[in-house]
Amino acid sequence: MLESLQFEFLRNALLAGLMASVICGCIGTLIVVNRIVFLSGGIAHAAFGGIGIAFFFGIPFLAGTMGFSLLAALVMTAVTLRAKHRADTIIGVLWALGMAIGVILLDLTPGYTVDLMSYLFGSILAVPPSSLWQMLALGCVMIVVVRYFHYDLMAMSYDEEFARLRGVPVRFLYFLLVSMTAISIVLLMRVVGLILVIALLTIAPFIAERYSKSLYQMMLGSGALNILFTLLGLWLSYRFNLTSGASIILVAGFFFFISLLFEKRAWVRYCLRVTDHGEDRP
């Protein structure tokens, strides 16, 4: 394994994986405790529309994708805040519509065929250095923002009503959280693929939540677990010549089920949570 590090593309893949792990551990924790996993999935898939727009109109990839994703994210958030009972439906519609727009626009783009698979599962072995720098910048900004609003985010996530009573700008923080989610997803989708992004955002925080006494610990735990998944997955992918993104997800999924077995009551609690508080809340 170590001798493989002489290849630059593998070093870059490793760095990308590590940074994606940390970013996803941080934002994923907030996504899981605020129960906006479905909303995040919606943003990730709607981002496909942005890819189509970027290629069809020939605008820079990052600007097109990020603009479209942020727009979709803000619409979904506004609906969630206003008509909670319809939020999941609207998110589902935008989810599908975004993907359809992306595919159609790519069909119409002359002389260019994009491999959609690479956006689903990423191409971590072909990460350009520019992406590494973008991820580094995003990671730093995110850590500063989360650190600054730590108590506010904690209060909002635990008891939104009480947080509002204490003057926490819940609405602003919610939009901030969703915007950070959209930006992370777009940056990471190009590198690790959107399916891997969702796996990294949800599986590690789910496992870490049960063993953490604070949001901070949960973020650290999720980041560490993500790094473990990524390293093991990349090794498997290298060793057995498998798709890297899918390997990482399989490793994460394996640990997910192990953690469920570890604590049998987990299923009961998980099911209770899904039935009690299934809908995304602001």
Add this chain to the structure above:
Amino acid sequence: MADTVIDIQDLWFSFGDQLVLKEVNLKVRSGDFVAVIGPNGGGKTTLLKLMLGLLTPNRGRIRVLGKAPRSVTQRIGYVPQDIHINKTFPISAMDVVLMGALRIHPGRIRQSCEDRVAAQQALDRMQVGKYNGTRIGKLSGGQLQRVLIARALVSTPDILFLDEPTAHLDSQGQSDLYELLRQLNESITILMVSHDLTMLSSYVKSVACVNQVVHFHDEAEITNEMVDMYHCPVELLAHGIPHRVLGKH
């Protein structure tokens, strides 16, 4: 005479088409201890949330401490009804109580050492001081209830709102809580939503009966008027010890 701390004039509120409260007029004096009673779905919690500024009335005016509810929320303590919200959340009892001190000091969004000391004192006062580092999911319903009361008290509020605070306490815990509320009441105005009418006469000073309309009675008893016109003490009759609550009639 004492000042009016809560002043509601001709308040109407509805959720969509469903009218919840109408023609509410209510004046609560400083230092009062009000029991808010009434049937389920009668609008008790809604009335509380209107006074907290969490809901906005369709019509009418609410003044809390002389101002709009939303501008004085820092001076109000609140113990919500649903204490089991987010029980799997990774947060310690101490951090929950510290939430109560959040943004209390203008311009500061971090907690200070004094806040921590005050939080520990609030936990001690509620007899759950030793659970300060315990994750809330590991606390019993009664312990969690005490932690949430500590959260409401940590900011030393002028008014305390409690929404069925005895729901998860055993009888000893209930009398402890009432005793504590009586002590607090020497300096704080208290509004408490409750089903537990047997305690009314011994602790509270006045009763507000909420069933779409609000009938305020300035003594700790339930009047015939409430029984006849507002169908309020349904639970009272069911609970079976009316003599301690009903005045002569």
